[in-house]
Amino acid sequence: MPESFCSVDFDEFICEMGIDKDTAKELYQVFRDELLDQKSSFLEAYEVKDFQKLQKIIHNIKGISGSYKAGHIYSTAQNIDLILKEKKFNDDSVKLLNELVNIMGETVSVINNFLCTV
Amino acid sequence: MENDTKPIILVVDDSSSIRFQVKAILEKEGYNVRVAGNEIGMFNAIDEYGQIADLILMDLNLKDEHGFDLISKLSMFDRYKHIPVAILTEQVDRDNVSTARRMGIKDYIAKPINPELLKNRIKIILMNSVGKAGFRR
Numbered sequence: 001m002p003e004s005f006c007s008v009d010f011d012e013f014i015c016e017m018g019i020d021k022d023t024a025k026e027l028y029q030v031f032r033d034e035l036l037d038q039k040s041s042f043l044e045a046y047e048v049k050d051f052q053k054l055q056k057i058i059h060n061i062k063g064i065s066g067s068y069k070a071g072h073i074y075s076t077a078q079n080i081d082l083i084l085k086e087k088k089f090n091d092d093s094v095k096l097l098n099e100l101v102n103i104m105g106e107t108v109s110v111i112n113n114f115l116c117t118v
Numbered sequence: 119m120e121n122d123t124k125p126i127i128l129v130v131d132d133s134s135s136i137r138f139q140v141k142a143i144l145e146k147e148g149y150n151v152r153v154a155g156n157e158i159g160m161f162n163a164i165d166e167y168g169q170i171a172d173l174i175l176m177d178l179n180l181k182d183e184h185g186f187d188l189i190s191k192l193s194m195f196d197r198y199k200h201i202p203v204a205i206l207t208e209q210v211d212r213d214n215v216s217t218a219r220r221m222g223i224k225d226y227i228a229k230p231i232n233p234e235l236l237k238n239r240i241k242i243i244l245m246n247s248v249g250k251a252g253f254r255r
Binding site: 018056066 | 234
């Protein structure tokens with residue numbers, strides 16, 4: 001998977017927020033932990049086919065990933081959100097859910113790398 | 119410890135990422151910021167140190183509750199019903215916006231968060247709130 005596939009625009013986040021890198025690291029640590037929680041929650045919701053809960057979680061993932069400049073999570077969550085809203089969930093949507101799981105995992109790695117930088 | 123000359127903003131959102139982010143944005147602007155993730159947290163934080171919040175920034179899509187329900191509960195208390203509320207949500211649709219309007223919500227701000235826009239909208243709400251033109255009297 002190319003690096004840019006799961007990019008997070010840390011520079012834009014820091015610039016828009018008007019904060020220093022250390023503060024950004026603190027915020028991204030919280031974001032990373034929440035991403036991991038949300039990933040487990042939506043997998044649980046999907047397992048029991050609770051689509052209402054799934055939509056709520058996807059909504060939240062969309063909101064936080066957009067706010068933290070994690071563009072690939074945001075666009076994938078947006079697509080799933082639309083499918084759930086229109087009640088058009090099918091086998092292709094499952095592929096999209098798997099894609100989201102992968103992107104979230106990769107994004108967590110990208111954030112971990114950022115947290116290790118000086 | 120809060121600076122008692124600065125407006126107090128209470129952020130109610132079940133997302134810790136959003137709470138921390140909004141807190142960072144608004145504290146940098148000099149506001150006192152309190153945060154809560156649910157109804158109990160909201161009622162604890164709204165009235166801390168004998169000082170009531172000047173503005174509530176409310177998410178709609180909370181884990182076990184809906185933001186509109188929390189706003190309705192607040193409005194049952196004379197002590198809190200005057201507090202201006204702004205919605206901060208990713209749920210921007212006609213139904214929610216018109217419900218917000220009916221409930222007298224001061225503003226409806228969409229996520230993802232745009233720090234500049236958020237700061238400007240909050241400044242306007244506080245300026246328009248009687249006696250809270252940026253700073254507490």
